[in-house]
Amino acid sequence: MARPSTPPLLFLSLSLFIFFFTFTLAAASQQFREAPEFYNSPECPSIFNDDDDDVHVHDSNTTVCSDHIVHVAMTLDAAYLRGSVAAILSVLQHSSCPQNIDFHFVTSASADTDYLRRTIANSFPYLRFHLYRIDDAAVSGLISTSIRAALDCPLNYARNYLANLLPLCVRRVVYLDSDLILVDDIAKLAATPLGNDAVLAAPEYCNANFTSYFTLTFWSNPALSLTFAGRKACYFNTGVMVIDLERWREGDYTTKIEEWMELQKRMRIYELGSLPPFLLVFAGNIAPVDHRWNQHGLGGDNFRGLCRDLHPGPVSLLHWSGKGKPWARLDANRPCPLDALWAPYDLLQTPFILDS
Ligand SMILES: *[C@@H]1O[C@H](CO)[C@@H](O)[C@H](O)[C@H]1NC(C)=O
Numbered sequence: 001m002a003r004p005s006t007p008p009l010l011f012l013s014l015s016l017f018i019f020f021f022t023f024t025l026a027a028a029s030q031q032f033r034e035a036p037e038f039y040n041s042p043e044c045p046s047i048f049n050d051d052d053d054d055v056h057v058h059d060s061n062t063t064v065c066s067d068h069i070v071h072v073a074m075t076l077d078a079a080y081l082r083g084s085v086a087a088i089l090s091v092l093q094h095s096s097c098p099q100n101i102d103f104h105f106v107t108s109a110s111a112d113t114d115y116l117r118r119t120i121a122n123s124f125p126y127l128r129f130h131l132y133r134i135d136d137a138a139v140s141g142l143i144s145t146s147i148r149a150a151l152d153c154p155l156n157y158a159r160n161y162l163a164n165l166l167p168l169c170v171r172r173v174v175y176l177d178s179d180l181i182l183v184d185d186i187a188k189l190a191a192t193p194l195g196n197d198a199v200l201a202a203p204e205y206c207n208a209n210f211t212s213y214f215t216l217t218f219w220s221n222p223a224l225s226l227t228f229a230g231r232k233a234c235y236f237n238t239g240v241m242v243i244d245l246e247r248w249r250e251g252d253y254t255t256k257i258e259e260w261m262e263l264q265k266r267m268r269i270y271e272l273g274s275l276p277p278f279l280l281v282f283a284g285n286i287a288p289v290d291h292r293w294n295q296h297g298l299g300g301d302n303f304r305g306l307c308r309d310l311h312p313g314p315v316s317l318l319h320w321s322g323k324g325k326p327w328a329r330l331d332a333n334r335p336c337p338l339d340a341l342w343a344p345y346d347l348l349q350t351p352f353i354l355d356s
C-alpha cells in the first residue's frame with residue numbers, strides 16, 4: 001500500500017498555486033459579464049413627456065426629476081461589488097418599467113471610483129446611474145467598534161447621508177443593501193404608503209426582543225430609555241427601506257442619528273453597528289412594509305454562520321444579512337441550500353471558465 005510521497009506533494013503545491021493564482025486574480029480586479037438590456041412594458045409612464053413642471057433635466061449628468069422614476073440607492077465598494085452587481089440585475093429583471101429606474105451609488109472617497117464606475121457601466125451599459133462619494137474620515141470619527149468588524153466601515157453608514165447626497169428633486173428613495181436580490185417589481189415596494197408623517201417604511205418585527213438591541217447601560221438610565229416612552233418600538237432591518245427624503249431633510253434626521261453615535265462613543269449603549277441609531281430615532285414611528293420584502297438572515301448568525309431557512313410566507317426579496325455571503329460560500333464549495341437562488345444573478349466572469 002506504500003505510495004511514493006512525491007505525487008501528493010506535487011499535487012498539493014499545484015493546488016495551492018492554482019488557489020492563490022485564482023484568488024489573486026479575483027481580488028485584483030473582478031471582471032463582470034454584460035447584462036442584457038431591459039425594456040419598459042408598453043404601460044409604463046414616460047419619464048420625459050409628462051407635464052413639463054415635473055421634468056427638469058439638469059447638467060450633462062442628466063438627473064431626470066420625474067415622479068415616475070423609481071430611485072434606488074445602494075453602496076458600492078470592491079468587497080461587495082459582486083453582490084451589488086447581482087442585486088442590480090435582480091432589480092432590473094423583475095421590474096415592469098426597468099427604464100424608469102435610476103440608481104444612486106454611494107462610494108467612499110478612498111475607493112477606486114473609476115474602477116467601480118467602469119464596472120457598472122460595462123455590465124449595465126443602459127443604466128442611468130449616479131455616483132456619490134462620502135467623506136470616510138468624517139464618518140469614521142463617529143463610529144465606535146461593534147461586535148462585527150464588517151459593520152464598522154464608514155460606507156455602512158451611507159444610508160444616513162442619502163438626504164444630503166441625492167439631488168433635491170429626488171423625493172423618495174428605496175435603499176437596498178448589497179447582499180440581497182429582488183424577485184418582484186421594485187415599483188411596488190417604492191409605492192409603499194408613508195401616511196401623513198412617517199419618514200421611512202420598512203418591514204417591522206415586533207416579536208424580536210427589542211430590549212436585546214441595547215445595553216443595560218441604556219435601559220438602566222431613565223434619561224435614555226425614556227426615548228422609547230409612548231412609542232410601540234419594534235425592531236426593523238435597515239437593509240431595505242423606503243425613505244421620504246423631503247421629510248428626512250425637514251426633520252434633519254442625519255443630525256439626530258449622529259447625536260446618538262456621539263453618545264455611543266462616550267458610553268456604550270448598543271453593540272451592533274449602524275442599526276441601533278436608526279432604531280433610536282425611528283422605531284415605533286415607521287410605516288410598515290410586508291415581510292415579503294425582506295426575507296432577512298439568510299447569511300446566518302453573527303457567530304457561527306449557520307444556514308438559515310426562509311421565514312413562512314411569500315417572498316419578494318431575499319436578504320443574506322448576517323455573517324455568511326452567498327458568493328463566498330459558493331466559491332468555497334460550501335453553499336447553503338438557498339444560495340442557489342442567488343447564483344443565477346451572479347455576473348462575475350470567473351477565470352478558467354471560457355464563456356462564449
Ligand atoms: C456630474 O456631476 C458632478 C457633480 O455634480 C460633476 O462633478 C461632474 O463633473 C459631472 N459629470 C459630467 C460628465 O458632467
Ligand SMILES: *[C@@H]1O[C@H](CO)[C@@H](O)[C@H](O)[C@H]1NC(C)=O
Nearest residue numbers: 208209210211212213214216
Ligand atoms: C430580551 O433580552 C433581554 C436582554 O438581552 C433579556 O434580559 C430578556 O430576558 C429577553 N426577553 C425575552 C422575553 O426573551
